[in-house]
Amino acid sequence: MKSAASRWAHVDALKAVACQLIVLHHLAFYGPMSDVASPLAPGLFEWLSQHARVAVQVFLVLGGFLAARSLAPQGRLKPQAAPWGLLGDRYARLVLPYAAMLLIAIAASALAGEWMEHDSISNPPRPAQLLAHVLLLHDLLDFEALSAGVWYVAIDFQLYAMLLGLLALGAWMEREGGLRRRMAPGLVLLAVGGSLLYFNLQSGWDEVAPYFFGAYGLGVLVAWWSGPRPRKVALVALGVLVVVALATEFRERVAVAALVALLLGVLQWRPHWVPKAQGRAGRAMAYVSRISYGVFLVHFPVCLVVNAAFTAFMPAEPLWQALGIAVAWGSSLCAGALFHHHVELRAMAWIAARKARVQGHSGSYGLR
Template identity: 50%
Template sequence: MAVVVEKVSGAKAGAPGQFGLINLLKVIAAQLIVLHHLAFYGPMADYARPLMPDVIDWLDSFARIAVQVFLVIGGFLVAKSLFPKGQPGLINPLGTVWRRYAKLVPPFMVAILFAVAASALANRWMTHDSISAPPDFLQLAAHALLLQGVLGYDSLSAGAWYVAIDFQLYAVVALLVWLCGRFSGSRLRRWLMPAVIIIGISMSLLYFNRDPDWDEWAPYFFGSYGLGIMAWLASDPARRPRAVALLAAMILLPTLIALALDFRLRIAVALVVACVLFLFGRARTGSYSYWGMSAVNRLAQISYSVFLIHFPVCLVMNAAFTRFVPPEPHYQALGMLLAWGASLMAGAAFYRWVELPLGRAMQSVTEVASSRTAFI
């Protein structure tokens, strides 16, 4: 799974160095998500379970918590993008949200079409719950609008829900930045955004995140996302120690209270990730790095593409091994490893031939649209 952030126009990739720790966390979490889907969907994991039952059970039950890493990182980076100094500015909310949509959705919809084709192929080789029925126009349109969960349509690809939630969360923060920028006086601006965010975190953790009926909406996930925002604000080296201590307390207190009332492992993981980003999240590494960081940076770069394309790849691999390979644990475990590797290779190809070209094509469209929707 990946976190997509907007790049500043004209900035050279990696010129000041990259956030090495964030890239490393993204890579680890992305692999856990791929492995979770391999363990959760498809018969290969069922056949391979006798060989490594504890590993597959852990991937099935707990690896999905890696999504909390992406939520916290997403909040950290959205704060860097929309209000890096911690004070709301006069942004163009429609243009900002449109740019996000244009960045997320075109490659997402290409991946959805791959998933539809993969389901059609897999259906010829096996019968399994992970295979989607052929979609109609309304189901595809709901995915294109990132409303499939809200409107009650089945997702055509694993993880489609996260793209929709990421967009909702980004739009909510963009709206908050715009509102606070319009209505706050100069004396209030320094603390207005942290106060608004901490209110949102508290409401999410104490109410919305405890009710599964909200899990298609941004408020359910805002607690983790907001912790990432607060980690960015608290880690600002320009802040005075007292301000840093206060912001750190704003991260810890509502989260610990929420965990004391209703312990949720996912929220505990989000808190740990937020604390790590508070301490080390702004540390940068060089573009041409050491200790394998160049490979980490590359894998982080393609992580959104890997997230988008891995499900159809894994679905076809599951179907092929079901149809053509004996159901022996060793063979099926090898199939899982091959599907994992194929997902990474497909992600690299998808990044080069789909995500990058579509990003360039949409950039000019978003710039024109933004200039026509000034909303300040």
């Protein structure tokens, strides 16, 4: 039997690679180091700038896949689960490290502004702007983002809330209708269809969850319908839906999400096909996967400061600026690791301790 680490090696690999592509995309897209270094490999810089951002789809599908396995592994919300409590936990898990990152981003913009002028440098935030970021409402309220990628944190929370809502609705329909059949998978399928065939075609919806639920929902449904005994009819219907969506309008992001979901489904069906995660390479991949949220949060402030330093103090020559890109990439990984250990893990420990205290108080009150 495969170990747990081996069974999840493909998930670790997807997270680790997608995280690096996001870092490199931002380095290539925002400059100014990439503006000088791009003649060294124009095709590579063009691809990283315009196409590497599709790696976000990997995180969307994995997010749905892991959320489904955690919240409702059998397609039904766990009986002891309290949706509001779960939503609060998710908010704290996302926002406590994210709030720390916002302070780092503000400081990074201030420092970078001393060394260069560039569109990627944010203005000092107003109190309302900072509050909107903490409440994950910055895009909805049209505030300037304080760092690249902060939109994803808000969307992740919205998607989790949307899935919880569908699970709760499915449980209510089963309870009120006296149904034994699980209703949540059908509701999620309808939501995926609505996303792929309507919302994801409308650019004006790209600030809210329905635009992205097609990819997220693919991960959810694959988690439920694949495995040693796959739901073949349901999976065929899901495949037809994806084909129709791509025929309606081909979107690279949808195609990539479908391929990631297909990979997850096949490896759930045939877990012995998962490559073994052994040795230093396997441990390194698992580690980069664990710190991926920390890297995602802090990489842009780090890259901004390195961009400013190399612009101000190093020759404006391709090789020197390419070295700056390598320094920014490596520094992002190191900063992400430090952030994971000293901020993210401490935040998770605080959340766990608080839950334990609340549950302990609830128990003591119940004995009176």
